[in-house]
Amino acid sequence: KLSASLHPGLYRVFYIPLSTGNIMDMYKSIGWELGLPTERNRAAAFRAIRTEITRLTLETGQRPVLIIDEAHHLRNEILEDLRLLTNYRMDSENRLCLLLVGLTELRRRLAMAVHESLTQRIVVRYHLTGLTREEVSEYLTHRLRLVGCELPLFEPPAIEAIFQDTQGRVRKINTLAHYALTSGAIDKAKTITAEHVRMAREEITP
Known part of the structure; x- marks a missing residue:
């Protein structure tokens, strides 16, 4: 429903269902969604993803929306790199919209001191209650x-x-x-x- 509600000319949605691997697994998944070739190391993968996000934003006018499901399974190193992916020009620009979707455990994880910098970047939090x-x-x-x-x-x-x-x-x-x-x-x-x-x-x- 979220993807359908966003204007395709203004937003481009990328969905990552895998959250249990290591940082390179995450980069490969994001790179695959972006149509990028597989990089051999973490630094190269990080640069390639940031470059493509910048290209989408500046050349096509589309805001990338990265949705990561089962985010409560993410390792600490991945959460930290996701924070870095959202940092453009020392936070003066917001080129990537990141949505972390997970169980209640995700809130507890993000409340940890080690993730304070990431938590400060979160603009909206939503807790889905049970159905009647x-x-x-x-x-x-x-x-x-x-x-x-x-x-x-x-x-x-x-x-x-x-x-x-x-x-x-x-x-x-x-x-x-x-x-x-x-x-x-x-x-x-x-x-x-x-x-x-x-x-x-x-x-x-x-």
């Missing part, structure tokens, strides 16, 4: 429609069970609903019941 019961139902309906299903597959007790088990957290809803659908498919059921959700919960919980 009604929103869980609407969300499941929406997800089903995305794959072409208009039928109300989840029975009301199943939706209630999903809400109670996940407290409206979207990622947990996705996982639990997926396993519940699998359980229903194995039973060749026409709808997903609270029992399917219970079996899904047992499958997920170690």
